[in-house]
Amino acid sequence: MSAVQSVQRAFSVLRSLSVGPAGVSEIAERTELPKSTVARLLSTLVDIGAVEQSDSASTYGLGETLVELSAAAAPGRNIVSISRPHLQDLVDLLEEDAGVGVLDGRGVYYLDQVNAGQEVQLRDWTGETVDAHVVSSGLVLMAFSSDEEQAAMLADPFSPWCERSITDPVAIIRRLESVRRDGFAWTMEEMAEGINSVAAPVFDPTGSVIGAIHVHGPAYRFPDPDRRDAITRAVVRTAARVSKRVAGSLEP
């Protein structure tokens, strides 16, 4: 009940800035606070980094601190923009398509993909949902979900997508355990003949999975048996980097 006035006012100032940058007087007007009070609040907000004053001139705008905080507040909401450069790195390294997906019920929704531009390539699943149990991303996302969520997903029977799809719940549970232990998952022609993929989990700062990074390619060339471990490591490392940045860290 007893609220801290200065904090309320500070946020009132921040809100007033969200419609656009302004100077002290204008902010004072928008917030109906005395100029001197606004000036004081602004100076502390600048110290903190919640507000930035545009170089030389004296107009104020919202600052980086808020972005960092919001990244921690809604982890995953910006997972696409954060992932993209890292997906690009993966593609450059492995020369196969890389993507990022999130859990959608018992499926994986593919948010984004970076194309390797090979002559023979898989069709782009961005924006579509695929049953989780037949793709590596899906296995990763299920494996690292909470026990309740996992139980809910395992409650109903699974459908096969092709000949080699695994649908036996017991087999799937055993598999999820090993995925959880390993920190990654491979699927070999389980969604469709001729398609293999690896995936690794992206976590938010609290340790919950929020997405999965994957690389996939045509089975006749992916994975190159000599590079399989290297590929796995690259995907796991990329997912770990994205996790870090999703958590608000600024280093790449």
Add this chain to the structure above:
Amino acid sequence: MSAVQSVQRAFSVLRSLSVGPAGVSEIAERTELPKSTVARLLSTLVDIGAVEQSDSASTYGLGETLVELSAAAAPGRNIVSISRPHLQDLVDLLEEDAGVGVLDGRGVYYLDQVNAGQEVQLRDWTGETVDAHVVSSGLVLMAFSSDEEQAAMLADPFSPWCERSITDPVAIIRRLESVRRDGFAWTMEEMAEGINSVAAPVFDPTGSVIGAIHVHGPAYRFPDPDRRDAITRAVVRTAARVSKRVAGSLEP
């Protein structure tokens, strides 16, 4: 110099929450503040919406207000995630691919695309950069850039991408003027033969362009001459909606 103590402490509390949700006691420990002070600050932060207390239990996490503020702080940083559902709506309506791009020098960088899934479709340019003067998104982005930026972009000569590309600076300037007046741009087989596209601008709260929404398709069926106006309106309306949400508004 003279900083407002309670505001500093409030942000100290917020920062301590960015590593993960916690209860009053733990936050007090992390921030080295008295418990009662933390409890008071938390209660006001909850009022404001900068902090949310998890239902029933008494642990606190960062709240929605921070996301809204950061959306205004770094407009465009989350343009992809905001755009996606609206792109999907466009695709559902028009049955052609829709995407979002941003300015990158004198080019357009395609951030994201939603596929209509037609049998005949254009290749996906997501993650690539295309010269701004040959695509509708590019024209829109140039048209609504600041005068200095526009002048800089017009300083060097333009290269043709195909037969119908327009490269004459005077013609381009005239065109940009009409785009600015209309609020949208069409390009007809100017990037490549057989490809047409429309685009409309996305603005941040200060009124600067931060991106463009486009729809494109094969020239033999897009745009349907009878629906051309309807298509244009749909794209313009979608871009306006995205602008609104980018600015922090919560209504769809």
Add this chain to the structure above:
DNA sequence: GCAACTGTTCCACAATGCGGAACAAATGCC
């Protein structure tokens, strides 16, 4: 059951934030 935790509330004290007013520095206007 007590013990060791939680989070919440109270209240006397004064430190802290307040805001009017006076100042300084741009900008605008004839």
Add this chain to the structure above:
DNA sequence: GGCATTTGTTCCGCATTGTGGAACAGTTGC
């Protein structure tokens, strides 16, 4: 150019406001 009106910044006495110890009230777990 100089006068006028705006801007942002600083000062300082006043009291409102925030402070934090301590006492209280729920939880959890030996």
